[in-house]
Amino acid sequence: MSDKVIYVMYDDDGALKDSAKKLVSKGVKINEVFSPFPIHGIDPIIGVKNTRLGIMAFLYGLTGLTLATIGMRYFMVVDWPMNIGGKPNFTYLENILAFIPISFEFTVLCAAHGMAITYLLRNKTLPGIPAQNPDPRTTDDKFVMEIRMSENQSVTEEELDGLLKDTGYLELDKKEVK
Amino acid sequence: MQKEAAIREPLILGHKTYHDITEDVCRPIEDKAPKMWYILFGIALVIGLYGVGAICYLLGTGVGVWGLNKTIGWAWDITNFVWWVGIGHAGTLISAVLLLFRQKWRMAINRSAEAMTIFAVFMAGTFPLIHMGRLWVGYWTLPLPNQFGSLWVNFNSPLLWDVFAISTYLSVSLVFWYIGLIPDFATIRDRAKKPVSKKMYSILSFGWSGRAKHWNRFELVSLVLAGLATPLVFSVHSIVSFDFATSVIPGWHTTIFPPYFVAGAVFSGFAMVQTLLLVMRKAMKLEAYIHTKHVEYMNIVIMVTGSIVGTAYITELFISWYSGVEYEAYAFLNRATGPYWWAYWSMMTCNVISPQLMWIRKLRRSLLFTFFISIVVNIGMWFERYVIIVTSLHRDYLPSAWSMHFPTHIDIAVYIGTIGLFFVFFLLFARYFPVLALNEVKTILKGSGQSYKELPDYHEHH
Numbered sequence: 001m002s003d004k005v006i007y008v009m010y011d012d013d014g015a016l017k018d019s020a021k022k023l024v025s026k027g028v029k030i031n032e033v034f035s036p037f038p039i040h041g042i043d044p045i046i047g048v049k050n051t052r053l054g055i056m057a058f059l060y061g062l063t064g065l066t067l068a069t070i071g072m073r074y075f076m077v078v079d080w081p082m083n084i085g086g087k088p089n090f091t092y093l094e095n096i097l098a099f100i101p102i103s104f105e106f107t108v109l110c111a112a113h114g115m116a117i118t119y120l121l122r123n124k125t126l127p128g129i130p131a132q133n134p135d136p137r138t139t140d141d142k143f144v145m146e147i148r149m150s151e152n153q154s155v156t157e158e159e160l161d162g163l164l165k166d167t168g169y170l171e172l173d174k175k176e177v178k
Numbered sequence: 179m180q181k182e183a184a185i186r187e188p189l190i191l192g193h194k195t196y197h198d199i200t201e202d203v204c205r206p207i208e209d210k211a212p213k214m215w216y217i218l219f220g221i222a223l224v225i226g227l228y229g230v231g232a233i234c235y236l237l238g239t240g241v242g243v244w245g246l247n248k249t250i251g252w253a254w255d256i257t258n259f260v261w262w263v264g265i266g267h268a269g270t271l272i273s274a275v276l277l278l279f280r281q282k283w284r285m286a287i288n289r290s291a292e293a294m295t296i297f298a299v300f301m302a303g304t305f306p307l308i309h310m311g312r313l314w315v316g317y318w319t320l321p322l323p324n325q326f327g328s329l330w331v332n333f334n335s336p337l338l339w340d341v342f343a344i345s346t347y348l349s350v351s352l353v354f355w356y357i358g359l360i361p362d363f364a365t366i367r368d369r370a371k372k373p374v375s376k377k378m379y380s381i382l383s384f385g386w387s388g389r390a391k392h393w394n395r396f397e398l399v400s401l402v403l404a405g406l407a408t409p410l411v412f413s414v415h416s417i418v419s420f421d422f423a424t425s426v427i428p429g430w431h432t433t434i435f436p437p438y439f440v441a442g443a444v445f446s447g448f449a450m451v452q453t454l455l456l457v458m459r460k461a462m463k464l465e466a467y468i469h470t471k472h473v474e475y476m477n478i479v480i481m482v483t484g485s486i487v488g489t490a491y492i493t494e495l496f497i498s499w500y501s502g503v504e505y506e507a508y509a510f511l512n513r514a515t516g517p518y519w520w521a522y523w524s525m526m527t528c529n530v531i532s533p534q535l536m537w538i539r540k541l542r543r544s545l546l547f548t549f550f551i552s553i554v555v556n557i558g559m560w561f562e563r564y565v566i567i568v569t570s571l572h573r574d575y576l577p578s579a580w581s582m583h584f585p586t587h588i589d590i591a592v593y594i595g596t597i598g599l600f601f602v603f604f605l606l607f608a609r610y611f612p613v614l615a616l617n618e619v620k621t622i623l624k625g626s627g628q629s630y631k632e633l634p635d636y637h638e639h640h
Contacts, residue, residue, distance in 0.1 A: 014624075036196065036365065037617040038393035051395045057402045075321055075330040084334055101339040101417055108406050109346040116353045119399045120384065123392050125360065129385030136368035138388055139361070139617075141196035 004149040004157070005031075007134050008164055009142050009171040013039045016143040019167035020045045023147075026163055027154055032146040034138040053122070057115040064110025068103045134173075142170070188628035189283055191466040196620050199467075203616040204366055206462045211609055214461065222601035229595010232588050233308055241311045243588040249581035250571045254589045255309045256421075257563040258596065261446070262302035263344065263418055264439075264559060267411055268447025269295025270351050273358075274407035277400065282622045283475050286467045289362075289615045290458060290607070291451045292355040297603040298450070299348045301596040306340070308592070336420035343417040347410055354403045360386045361396070362612040415443040422566065429509035429570030432497070438490035442559060445483035445529070448476050449555035456549045458608060467614055470543050477542035480555065484533025487562075491530060505575075513569045517582060521565050528558020 010016040017039060020030055030046045033039070043050070073092045076082065076099075081089050089095050120126055138144050149157065164172065194202075236243050246253055269292035276284035307316050319341045321331050331338050363383035370376040386392070419439035422430040452473065459468040498510040513522045532554050536542040568583050607613070624630050 033390040034388045035390070035393065036200075036388060037361075037620045038397055039390070040621075042390055043394055046390060048390050048394055051391075051398050053395055053398050054402055057406075061406075071321065072333050076333050079328055080330055082332060082334070084332070087334070089334075095334070098334040101336075101413065101420075102333060102342045104409070104413060105339070105342040105346045108350060108410050109342075112350040112353055112403055112406050115399060115402060116357060119357070119395055123386075123395060125384035125386050125392070127381050127384055131364065131367060131380065131383070131385050131387055133364075133368070133387040139365040139368045139386075140200045141620075 003177050005175045005177055006147045006149070006160070006164075007171075007173040007175070008145045008147065008167075008169045009135065009137075009173070010145070010168070011142055011170045013037075013143055015168055016145060017042055017045065019164075019169070020145060022167060023163060028147065028160065028163065029151045030145055031148045031151060034133050034135075034144040034146070036139050036141060036143075039143070053115055053119055056118050057111045060114025060118075061107045061111030063114070064107040065103055067110070068106035069099075072099045072102065182625055184631065186626075187471045188631050189286065189467075189471065189626040190619070190623055191469055191628050193629040194466060194623065194627060196623065199616055199620055199623065200365055200369070202464065202466070203362075203612050203614045204369055206608070207366060207610060207612065208369070212461070215605065215609060219602065219605045222598045222605060225598025226595055226602045227598075229592055229598055232591035232595055233304070236308060236588055236592065237311070237313055241309060243586060245584045245586045245589050247581050247583070249574050249579050250568060250583045252571065253568050253583045254564075254585055254593060255305045257560065257567055258593050259302050259305035260418055260439075260563045261560050262298045262305075262596065263415065264443035264446045264563075265450045265556070266295045266298035266302060266347075266351075266447065267415060267440075267443035268451045269293070270347070270354065270407050270411050271444055271447065272451070273354065274404040274411065277404040278408060281475075282626055283472050285615050285618045285622060286464075286472055287451065287455060287476075288618075289355075289358065289611075290455060290613050291447075292351060292358075293607045293611070293613075294450060294454060294604060295351055295447070296348065296355060297600050297607075298447075299344065299351065300603070301600050303344060303348065304596060306344075336417060336424050339417045340421060343414045347414045350403070350407055350410060354400075354407055357396070357399060357403070358615055358618070359611065360384055361388065361617045362615065364388065365616060366612065412440055415440045427570050428503070428505040429513070429566065431506075432494060434490055434494060434497075438487065438494075441483045441486035441490065442529075442562060445480060445487055445533070446556055446559035448480050448483070449552040449559070452476055452480075452548055452552035453556070454604065456545055456552070458613065462608065462613060464614060467619060470545070473545060473548055474543050477536045477548055477551075480551075481533050481536035481542070484529060484536075484555070488530040488533075491526065509570055509573070512573055513565055516569065516573070518565065518569045518572070521561050522569070525558055525561040525565050528554050529562060532558070 008019070010019065013035065016033065016035070020033070020042065023030060024045055033042055033046060035042075042048070069092075076089065076095065077092050083089060087095075092099075133139060134144055134146065135142065147160070152160070155163075190199075244253070244255065269288070272284050272291045273288040276288070307313055310316060319331060319338065321333075331341075360383055363379050364386035367376065367379035367383045370379055416436035416439065419435035423432060423435035425431060455468055456473070459465055495510050495514075498506045501507070513519075532551050535547075535551065541547050572581050572583060574580060
């Protein structure tokens with residue numbers, strides 16, 4: 001199935017946001033926005049849901065804490081209890097104060113790295129992956145909106161052109177994709 | 179877009195556009211390096227290699243080549259370690275703590291401060307490794323299954339906590355730094371003309387494209403990493419101080435150490451940031467982004483943390499007398515009046531008196547004065563660690579074991595060498611990496627840029 005993609009370029013983040021608001025109110029679905037920096041407030045307009053990476057970070061942290069606890073209990077209490085200066089070492093609880101620093105460090109280690117790896121995988125940004133922005137200027141000072149005709153059955157191309165005309169765009173590019 | 183008070187000094191001077199910001203940051207990377215860069219790089223490399231040579235000699239011969247003796251078993255090695263770790267505290271503090279406090283001025287300095295942090299922690303990490311004498315058994319510090327009768331590392335020991343703290347701090351700082359770098363590498367990639375640099379920056383930028391969803395994730399990841407890194411910054415230097423505080427040596431065995439070390443770390447870290455940035459902004463023509471206001475803000479941090487450090491010194495002195503423990507009292511009396519009085523008073527002058535000068539507005543806004551003080555502070559902070567370590571050790575319980583520490587040329591070479599290597603890394607960073615978080619800076623242009631703040635309708639609509 002062939003599809004038509006329209007790239008609308010703006011030279012200001014505010015202009016793109018205003019235009020997106022207008023288009024969405026007319027029932028146009030905006031597929032994607034490419035920008036050199038985060039445009040605050042664009043997500044609810046174009047329907048980008050908030051990420052759940054924060055929950056993942058918490059779970060990774062919890063995993064780290066659990067691993068550290070199991071590990072230290074095994075090393076220091078079960079496998080080879082060390083009597084250092086007669087300090088209590090018979091149960092994990094008696095010795096817990098000495099284990100707090102590493103429990104904390106390991107929690108942070110797992111949470112930070114787990115989240116960072118998930119972030120890179122979910123974004124599909126990894127070494128060697130080619131750039132996917134439609135125009136090299138979108139990492140400098142231009143802001144591009146991507147509209148797919150296949151997702152906008154309710155409006156015709158002409159109607160869309162008419163709507164876009166008033167938004168003060170800089171460039172408009174149409175591409176046929178397979 | 180966030181607006182701010184009109185009387186607040188703009189953070190970006192001049193009439194910059196988004197494109198100007200890209201140009202200003204990318205220009206030094208795309209142009210040929212100035213002659214001065216090669217000269218500095220050459221000097222740093224020679225000093226660094228001299229240090230590497232000294233380390234090789236140390237590893238081949240043994241730790242005996244240092245000026246340590248039976249009484250003073252720790253001296254320059256751990257002094258340098260703590261000094262470098264301390265310096266390595268500013269970057270993450272700037273990018274994490276200031277992010278949580280929504281301090282926008284951090285954006286101009288966080289990238290290079292974090293780079294400095296990472297390189298400083300590299301240098302710090304060198305010392306515990308080489309002081310083992312047998313570098314190749316460094317992995318023994320990790321709890322790995324082994325054939326020595328399942329002998330585990332001691333999880334009750336602050337030295338092991340340090341292993342975990344430093345390696346967590348280094349790797350988390352590295353990730354935090356790199357995640358911020360990805361979009362900026364993409365900017366350079368999309369501008370690159372030469373095929374080699376295009377390829378290199380393409381690999382470094384991981385194929386970043388700047389989608390709305392990706393930016394949404396980016397902002398959350400930065401926030402959560404900042405939330406994780408903030409307690410991490412405080413924990414790392416607290417744990418470093420535990421190396422001393424949990425021992426029973428008079429002069430070390432004090433509960434004030436963790437906060438006192440953390441304040442000292444931030445103090446010296448900001449001083450190092452000032453030393454580097456004052457030169458960098460000039461050399462790379464970034465005066466519009468890192469200007470007097472940024473320097474002033476950092477000087478205020480130096481003043482506050484310097485005052486905390488000063489208070490800690492005086493508290494320590496008072497408590498040593500008030501505690502009634504004669505060993506403790508002697509340790510401090512000996513610091514101030516014993517054979518190492520010069521180190522003690524250098525520390526006092528550099529760390530207690532010099533930051534107080536920052537109360538004067540004219541001085542804290544003077545770039546030349548700031549540069550001078552930043553070096554004074556770093557000298558002072560080195561002496562602080564030297565005083566804590568060597569003066570506490572050199573008077574043993576038995577007067578027959580009393581001793582002095584004299585550094586050998588290997589002690590000096592290893593220390594100077596790490597400074598050289600640090601500058602090698604930093605100069606490479608300044609040459610090939612975006613030294614300013616350029617895409618983050620663009621987000622504050624409309625809120626804090628001079629040209630926008632001067633617009634008549636700046637305060638009229640949102």
